[in-house]
Amino acid sequence: MPSAENTSMMSSEVGQSVANRNVGRKVELPWLQRYINVAGPLVMIFGLSLVMLIFEPRFFEITNLMIILQDASIFMVLGMAMTLVVTGKGIDLSIGAVAALSALIMAMLIKDAGLNVYLAMIVALLVGTACGVVNGLVITKLRVPDLMATLAMDVIYRGLGLVLAAGTVLARFPEPLPTLGRGHVFGFFPVPAIVGLSALIIGYILYHHTRLGRYAIAIGANREAAQQTGINVDKQKIYLYALMGLCAAIAGILLTGRLNAIQSTAAVGFTLHTIAAVVVGGTVLFGGRGTMFGTLVGVLLLAMVTNSLVILRFQFFWQLVAAGVIIIASISFYTYLQRRNNPDARFDE
Amino acid sequence: MTMKTPVLQMKGVTKSFGGLRALIDVDLELYPDEILAIVGDNGAGKSTLIKVLTGIYQADSGTTELNGQPANIKSRQDSLEVGIATVYQDLGLVDTLSAAPNIFLGDEPKKKILGLPFIDNEKMRRDAEEILHTKVGVALPNPDEPIRDYSGGQRQAVAIARAVRANDIHVLVMDEPTAALGPEETKNTLELIKTVRGRGTPIILISHNLDHVFSVADRVQVMRGGMRAGVVEAAKSNKQEVLGLIVGSELQEAS
Ligand SMILES: Nc1ncnc2c1ncn2[C@@H]1O[C@H](COP(=O)(O)OP(=O)(O)O)[C@@H](O)[C@H]1O
Numbered sequence A: 001m002p003s004a005e006n007t008s009m010m011s012s013e014v015g016q017s018v019a020n021r022n023v024g025r026k027v028e029l030p031w032l033q034r035y036i037n038v039a040g041p042l043v044m045i046f047g048l049s050l051v052m053l054i055f056e057p058r059f060f061e062i063t064n065l066m067i068i069l070q071d072a073s074i075f076m077v078l079g080m081a082m083t084l085v086v087t088g089k090g091i092d093l094s095i096g097a098v099a100a101l102s103a104l105i106m107a108m109l110i111k112d113a114g115l116n117v118y119l120a121m122i123v124a125l126l127v128g129t130a131c132g133v134v135n136g137l138v139i140t141k142l143r144v145p146d147l148m149a150t151l152a153m154d155v156i157y158r159g160l161g162l163v164l165a166a167g168t169v170l171a172r173f174p175e176p177l178p179t180l181g182r183g184h185v186f187g188f189f190p191v192p193a194i195v196g197l198s199a200l201i202i203g204y205i206l207y208h209h210t211r212l213g214r215y216a217i218a219i220g221a222n223r224e225a226a227q228q229t230g231i232n233v234d235k236q237k238i239y240l241y242a243l244m245g246l247c248a249a250i251a252g253i254l255l256t257g258r259l260n261a262i263q264s265t266a267a268v269g270f271t272l273h274t275i276a277a278v279v280v281g282g283t284v285l286f287g288g289r290g291t292m293f294g295t296l297v298g299v300l301l302l303a304m305v306t307n308s309l310v311i312l313r314f315q316f317f318w319q320l321v322a323a324g325v326i327i328i329a330s331i332s333f334y335t336y337l338q339r340r341n342n343p344d345a346r347f348d349e
Numbered sequence B: 001m002t003m004k005t006p007v008l009q010m011k012g013v014t015k016s017f018g019g020l021r022a023l024i025d026v027d028l029e030l031y032p033d034e035i036l037a038i039v040g041d042n043g044a045g046k047s048t049l050i051k052v053l054t055g056i057y058q059a060d061s062g063t064t065e066l067n068g069q070p071a072n073i074k075s076r077q078d079s080l081e082v083g084i085a086t087v088y089q090d091l092g093l094v095d096t097l098s099a100a101p102n103i104f105l106g107d108e109p110k111k112k113i114l115g116l117p118f119i120d121n122e123k124m125r126r127d128a129e130e131i132l133h134t135k136v137g138v139a140l141p142n143p144d145e146p147i148r149d150y151s152g153g154q155r156q157a158v159a160i161a162r163a164v165r166a167n168d169i170h171v172l173v174m175d176e177p178t179a180a181l182g183p184e185e186t187k188n189t190l191e192l193i194k195t196v197r198g199r200g201t202p203i204i205l206i207s208h209n210l211d212h213v214f215s216v217a218d219r220v221q222v223m224r225g226g227m228r229a230g231v232v233e234a235a236k237s238n239k240q241e242v243l244g245l246i247v248g249s250e251l252q253e254a255s
């Protein structure tokens, strides 16, 4: 049917010329573009699910899925704030120490000073926020680069925790801490996951509907332009680090509740795990771009990997290896996407 | 030359950096509805004159008047407040945001929900479209995409829209807007500049390229060695005459 073929060729040529007239425009759907970055971790989640389906179907039991959700919830809270910090071209390497320090102070107030548990939790939130503000001040006023400043502050906060509690373990806390950390609603859904998911929803609103998120994007993408429009860059950065400190304290509270115990060396792996989840979720380490949904996916992927390795009885250390491999795989995937997306290559397909 | 009163008048502006006299007794007049080009060799004082106007530098002496009223411009913020808007060569845009957030960056419309200040994204988007339409004469085909996906001309339009967003903008200053553009983008941008002038904002255009200058400017002010070497009406002059003023031939020196 030569005539039909002809028609289809012609119509495709028309389509081509329309596409060419819109030079500089993408043809994909906007929502697909926004979430294309999340495709990588979603594919990995799918692949991992297939593997588990073959080797260990118990992975999919509702109890196990809820354990994954519970493990992920702390990193939802941390990941929310880290997404904003990284979008603003910052990074916070002190969050593990801040989580431990604020939780320790709360624990000592409850156990040693007999303070009301709710008041102690509020103190913990204030301590975390204060640590964040100090980070922000060191970065903006003393002009120490974000990476070095928070690395040094990590050592300081960790040191303060050790000074306060030495090696003691504080354990057995009154309600609501245990419920917050490991309780369930409706008999199955983890309470900390409610906290974590709420944090991400609030993070989404902050990102897209408030000046905090808008200015983080502006500062991360073009700091000078942000400054020229009158945005107080230092103030915004301090806000971002304060939010990060607040979320680290919430994470410390959740951790204390989950273990029903806390010590000064707790939460050591939090920092890298959080940054990994955020980056795997498609937030760009060079600033200016990020997604809360991606962070959720990144957090879930890492929690699933950890859980799978445990179920498959791998040694703990393999979890570290796996986390590293996933980070490298995702970043190289994004780099590939970016190269593919650049204007010169756009119509090559 | 004309009986109209200038929107902007700078008189006797002098500025030295240490021993170097960057501006010597420079005058400048900008009339309503015109494009005034400022040309001159490297180091002639173009940028310094503009930086005095926009409050980035303080003149050693000289005055600036807007609509006949003395304007005391001591900072960039002052210049914005009296209605002098600037588009710099690098445009100062945030690539990962779309048009409306760029146009309103730093001055977002707000709405209160439960007493908390949120950005009114819907109003911002509507207002941005309106400003692009009425003041820049442009309808973007893809207003919700990040502007890193825009063409050079579209990016210029966004930068101009941001500069002239406020209602009481008296002067738009553009520093080398075509310097980094290809031929097609340059053509679009020059059209854009004419449109903006046509919509009622007088423009000071700094440029190296005399072809561009003569295709849009109504008058051309030539700077040489920190002084005003001359002002010509584009329609009654040509590139040779302006070139002569730039390099300072004997004939022009006498004037
Ligand atoms: N901040 C400054 N400090 C010292 N000298 C300057 C400064 N800005 C400009 N100049 C000098 O003033 C003169 C005029 O410069 P400029 O206004 O930038 O010229 P143009 O923009 O016409 O190329 C030049 O000799 C330049 O070196």
Ligand SMILES: [Mg+2]
Residues within 6 Å of the ligand: B046, B047, B048
């Ligand atoms: Mg210059």
